[in-house]
Amino acid sequence: MKPVFLLCVSLLPVLINALARSRVLIPLPIATDRIEVHSHEHVPRPNILRAGPNPMPLNSGPVDGRSIPHNTTSATTTAAVKARELLVASTKVQSTVLILARDTLSAYSASSGLNGYGIPFEVVVVPQTGITLPVLNSSSSAGNYGAIVVVSEVSYNYGGTLGFQSAITAAQWAQIYQYQVSFGVRAVRLDVFPSTDLGVTAIGGCCNDGVEQLIQISDTSAFPTSGLKVGAGVSTQGLWHYPATILNATIATPFATFGPSAGFPASSVAGVINNINDRQQMVFFIGFATEWSSTSNYLQHAWIHWATRGLYAGYRRINLNTQVDDMFLESDIYYPAINRTFIITPTDLDQHIAWMDSVNSRLPAGSNYFIEVGHNGNGNIETADDINANERICRPGPIEYGDQIDTALEFQKPLGTGTDIWPTTATTYPYNVTCTAGDLLMNWWSQPSNMNAYAHVSHTFTHEDENNATFADVNREISWNQAWLTQVGIASATKWSPKGLIPPAITGLHNGDALRAWQTNGIVQVVGDNTRPALMNTQNEFWPLITTVADNGFAGIQISPRWATNIYYNCDLPICTVQEWINTSAGNGDWYALLDLEQATNTRHLLGLHRDPFMFHQANLNYVTADLTTINGVTAKLSMLQAWVEVVTQEMVRLTNWPIISLKHDDFSVEFSNRMTRDQCVPSLVYSVDPAAKTITDVTVTANGNTCGAEIPVTVPGPVTDTQGFRTEQVGSDPLTIWVTLTGGAVLTSFTFIAPIPL
């Protein structure tokens, strides 16, 4: 039995840093009449940039007659391959990508990007003892794989005179090559030692710790749909690689280069496309580690688009969703703090509107970035009540209660237990507009042009921790905030999410009474916290988690993943977040070191096609007293959220032409849900190949029973004769995606290309 792993090898839990979870408990000023956000359970843990595990021992013996430290081998091409069979008029090739790797961890570097697009793949782990190859073609006209990816040549050290060799035998390589030629299937080889067989020769191995040698895409003409930019150097630190030179330009065309570095005065070849007697392969002379490296997540789009020819059942969209929690609340500041609190002002928020316009003017065509705000209405009532203390226009006063005791992070409350902490002063929402308008911040938000510049979602009325809360309290937390959002007009904003919620401090997710109270009030899709494995889908990192009675006390609430950042909820200035990063999350360095880490971590998430929103808080939008920050040579006064968005988006724009689009909470929730629904339909494509003309003439969309509860994306590199009335999506310079609805029945859905796609 060959070990076959179908889809969904999620390694995220492995990657989540194992640092001890530290808690920040900030002493509260005793004499306060406000509910303040003083203790979040989700103190973010660091997203530390680190090298992945080293699954294979380094082999430093001779390879290809030279002594260069290496842990892969060179691709063999000695196998004789017959020319493409022309007796067959037409072949059908399944689009599934076959991945051959030494272990599931290294397979992840080939599968994670495909999974990001939703492109079907199959992983076959090849142990040192070898395998029986899966059936590549079932007849001379039916191919089972649309592309083949081999990681590190699946090489092992066999010792003695054998040394380091591929666990795929020469006869099996010959079979793979023959399949490629017969069916026009491309292969990708990641982490390969450059050799004469590939038309190249190695000039060394690089780099030792701390030595940088940049890699860049030098030519995208063979994969134009990738949208990658040429000449943008990215780091190779932690990725062992083999700079090469071209020996035979007839068979090898470079598409990526290494920059000069210590020991390598000139730039060198990092990857080639081989065309050897009609057999096509893309070869990278560098290891991949998509689980920690933003570089690997970037480079993968070159091979994905080349191997698929930009024709796949899948979809790429960069969603940059920045959610700002705690609007209207006052936050205790971590440092430097002499009982210091912070609450955002209209001036800060005005400036962010102008800045969002500026960001959008600098993003690729088709982009639309906006900030989403999570509101706590009781903060409005508190401020208005304070301002009008003598007139008591907010009768019976804002909701106040004593300090709550934190439960364990994943505490599961027995249903029906707990004590109401809300006062009994009113059972239904009691405030009128004279009250809510008694607050400058509310007056600012109530202007349509301000309100409609941002997206909006509820963050509950008072921010009561919901882990141990009662149904009655949570019911009011939700329904009062809804009443307030409706009263002040936010529920009529152009970007408003009535079905969504940012749970306060991401609590309540194992409290069946809280979940029932959400659902009772129409809240069905909330965000979680990716530092907490219990809140993530363990089957597929691109799926949301759907609550169950066993794990959460109530079934059917969708928890979409959300990233934490090192911009902390209780910080208004860099000096604060840097201190908290150092004290709580093993941070090391200054504001720029923190921004470098945020850039590497979060471009990795975006380049990995994750659409999870990012967590921020109101204090992070402090602009009025903000510092100057210099980004890519431009010095400007920036809030911390602005600096974060600038470093992340400027890097994305340096690397790609991809539009960057924000989705409001309810919309990204639907995207997560649809993604899970369509994966469960097992969508795929079948290519029709004309062997004589060497073209793909059309594709057929398939799924289990050819029916699916969600649309299936088919992305095409060129126009089709008829999109058959399906919804189409093409943004900026991105390729066209046809969103296909499959309703079963005997008739198959196919698309014919106006200009057949060359093999």
Ligand SMILES: *[C@@H]1O[C@H](CO)[C@@H](O)[C@H](O)[C@H]1NC(C)=O
């Ligand atoms: C800070 O708060 C504590 C506790 O409420 C109080 O004793 C102290 O006087 C306050 N310090 C300042 C400078 O306000």
Ligand SMILES: *[C@@H]1O[C@H](CO)[C@@H](O)[C@H](O)[C@H]1NC(C)=O
């Ligand atoms: C490959 O060898 C290099 C050079 O010693 C090393 O840095 C790297 O970690 C090794 N990679 C793997 C996956 O073994």
Ligand SMILES: *[C@@H]1O[C@H](CO)[C@@H](O)[C@H](O)[C@H]1NC(C)=O
């Ligand atoms: C696979 O295709 C080759 C080349 O057309 C053919 O010779 C071989 O018989 C096919 N394999 C099967 C199992 O039909």
Ligand SMILES: *[C@@H]1O[C@H](CO)[C@@H](O)[C@H](O)[C@H]1NC(C)=O
């Ligand atoms: C380059 O490769 C082609 C195709 O295999 C071969 O015919 C030619 O002899 C090679 N040239 C050199 C210089 O090795």
Ligand SMILES: *[C@@H]1O[C@H](CO)[C@@H](O)[C@H](O)[C@H]1NC(C)=O
């Ligand atoms: C709003 O409520 C306050 C407190 O009950 C009351 O004094 C005020 O007259 C009310 N305003 C309006 C317009 O009803």
Ligand SMILES: *[C@@H]1O[C@H](CO)[C@@H](O)[C@H](O)[C@H]1NC(C)=O
């Ligand atoms: C939950 O609330 C109940 C009732 O107020 C209390 O007895 C219990 O200790 C609380 N549990 C936790 C874990 O805080």
Ligand SMILES: *[C@@H]1O[C@H](CO)[C@@H](O)[C@H](O)[C@H]1NC(C)=O
């Ligand atoms: C941060 O850590 C330093 C060193 O351990 C400590 O002196 C300081 O009080 C901590 N700062 C805060 C705000 O907790």
